[in-house]
Amino acid sequence: MRPLKVGIQLPEVEREVRWPELRAMALAAEEIGLDSVWVGDHLLYRDPQLGARGPWEAWSLLAALAAATVRVELGPLVACTAFHNPALLAKQAATVDELSQGRLILGLGAGWNRVEFDAFGIPYDHRVSRFDEALTIIRRLLAGEEVSFAGVYHQTDAAVLLPAPARPGGIPLMIGSIGERMLQLGLPHASAWNAWYTWFGNSPEGYRSLRARVDVACRQVGRDPATVERSVALMVGFHDAVGRTSFEPDSPLSALPGDDPDATAAALRALAAEGVSHVQLVLDPITRESIERLSPVLQRLG
Template sequence: MTEFSDTVNDTGIRATGLWPATRRSTSLGLMVPVSEWHAFGGSPHFADILDISRTAAATGIEALWYADHFSFGEADETRGFWDAWTLMAAIAASVPDVQIGPLVACTAYRNPGVIAKMTEMIQDISGGRFILGLGAGWHKPEYDQFGIKFEPRVSQFEEALKIIHGLVRDGEADVQGKHYGANQAVNLPRSASGHATPILIGSSGDRMLGLLARYADAWNTCWYGSTEGLPEKIAKLDAACEKAGRDPATVVRTIGVNVANDGYTGSRGDPFRGDTGETVAFLRDLEALGFRHIVIGLDSCTPRSVAAFAPVVEAFYSGT
């Protein structure tokens, strides 16, 4: 696992930059469909999700990502998602070698101590292959359906992040907040892997980027079908790091991109479209912008379409 320093600097910022060792300086991941509306073209069940995950790993994809939602839509238009955490535990036990993580886990849906405990368990199951993606959430109907308070999202996230970071990275947390608390809490037992868990935050909001600069290893921005607007997003991240007193180079930059294939379902808007060479060129453009991990939102996303994406993966990694 590649890492930068994990020490607190003189501004009180934990200058982290943990990330798994990869075959190339920029690696590829896959967003695996887990919902009724997604690019699978129907409602995937565990056998389908496992098949897609195994197929992706066989192509050379290095990370598998899973959405953390309850549902999309309202009333009679609601479409549901499978629970990400129990799913990731099963995938961790069934698919070796690849990294696994939520993109991203909403901290409002579960107590932060529970998130830390689940993280440690999956880290142990996977042998140190888990990446913890976190976010503040955004889809208010989900909150309303399950009686979860929507605002103040970022303030709630900040308290949850402090607790999760302490428990996951240091094994303990003592945080007294307005929304959450941890009273000399300890995260035991610890994963036998001995690997520290990378923490990724998905957001481009000003306050969230400030928290990312203080606590996170990696940043995610998504979903794109071109490079348009990305330099501005990157500059915003860099400015947040500099304001916090952190070297921007210690933040691992990740991105989610939508890619259409012949079976395009329309569930992923404004996707990139191109043949193998054009798709590889697009991925190389993202690499040139400084992204170290690219999550492919493939549409359609079935075992067959993932297998058909293998030439892109091979060409990207081979440098051809």
Template sequence: MDLRIFTEPQQGADYDTLLTVAKATEDLGFDAFFRSDHYLKMGDTDGLPGPTDAWITLAGLARETRRIRLGTLMTAGTFRLPGVLAIQVAQVDRMSGGRIEFGLGAGWFEEEHTAYGIPFPKEKIARLEEQLAVITGLWQTPVGKTFDYDGTFYQLKDSPALPKPAQAKIPVLIGGLGAKRTPELAARYADEFNIPFASVADSGQQIGRVRAAAEAAGRGADDLVYSNALVVCVGKDDAEVARRAAAIGREVDELKANGLAGSPAEVVDRIGQYAEQGATRFYLQVLDLSDLDHLELISSQVRTQVG
């Protein structure tokens, strides 16, 4: 069972903070450090000092960590042209020695687009499909060959399809709760399917949809990794859980209902409930990035029980 640390820097974190958390992630034995890809805060926070760019951050972390996997949940398909993004991700993969995993989503937060002058197209899922085709096509084109693509939204002609990633295949993550098109895209392109902030029952239903879509596409359902992203709030006792919940502006009962919260034993049990639905990987959404003791507790009393 892989436990990965997942951060939301748009809520207020500079690069040095993210570096500190990434190094703790590595030192404490977690599998990976992931971050969101957003340019605007959400909810009741000032968001200071302001956003950091996901792929610039990961490029820095690629040179300052040695073991952990690095990636995004999810890179916004609206932020970058697919050809440019393929270059960026391949370069960061080479900078990391082959430790990048690539989550790509359609983009959904209209306000951040308005705030920074980024177009917010209506046909986001159709664009995402073409982006996946372009990016994976560029990476898969043999050295010395060229890549062409003639889509509705993107056209490439005689691309040298360089640089190549360090990995023979960068793992591609697709996620969401869509009932039809999302599972179909995952069946065609994904190595991992991620379910964001969903109940045990809803996770099981979505995993079932993706497994069926994979088989319909001629793949084995077990060819994909199935994962959950869930907020985490663990404490040695009730008082510590309450303190950590208050620090992120959440209620304990709500966190227990919708995330991984409570004592280490409660969280281990909750992970087991998701595992029974087919999940083998968990992205722990850590919202208080100053609380490194929280990571140490999760590592010593949760990770060791489910690893």
């Protein structure tokens, strides 16, 4: 039995990818035994050297992936609550969970890339306060409540999800943030917490300090840290890596060596020993062939 779940993130803006290739990648993930497939929730990136690039809309893509796959868990990594009316986002999540027959993990965050906010006319101010209100509406609707909410940024009037979500126990919520206030808002309600690989140096050693920060935040909100699942995104590079072009401002990091399955499996085992239960691999290059190259890593994990 594997010590942790292993998934992949599909291409976002590394290059332009059409649906037939995205579908083929998701099916390859199922075929080799990966546990999950994830998509980013972004609208637009702009870079002085690379120009403008954008991904497909996340929830439309998740619905298509739900119909195309049969086993893997699916989720946004992570959904930006600012891009969506929160009640409608809850409705979209419930619909994708129904289409996938209970395979959705609802990752949520407040967003960070101001370029896309401005381009699409979405307010960038008070993002965490907006997230707070959105999370309240989303989690209550997904719990089956009729929700009337009069917030500063969001309002509902006897909103309810019908048909009612049928998944026993509800859709798991995953919070993607290391901000102190975001952790305070999300951890009382989340099933899981997620960290992006640039936040901890893409290494098991770097993850340790983040784990301690989340443990402290759990205790501050009265939550047993052991009850919050930990997941992380990890960068894995192969010999034909082209360099990611997602316009991340962080310094270049060392990718896990995808061509060395023993080393990559060892890093995953080290993260599992630190309490990580789910990883989302970000591949360079991100192709069907790269996904298939992960098979030896999975074999070594058991």
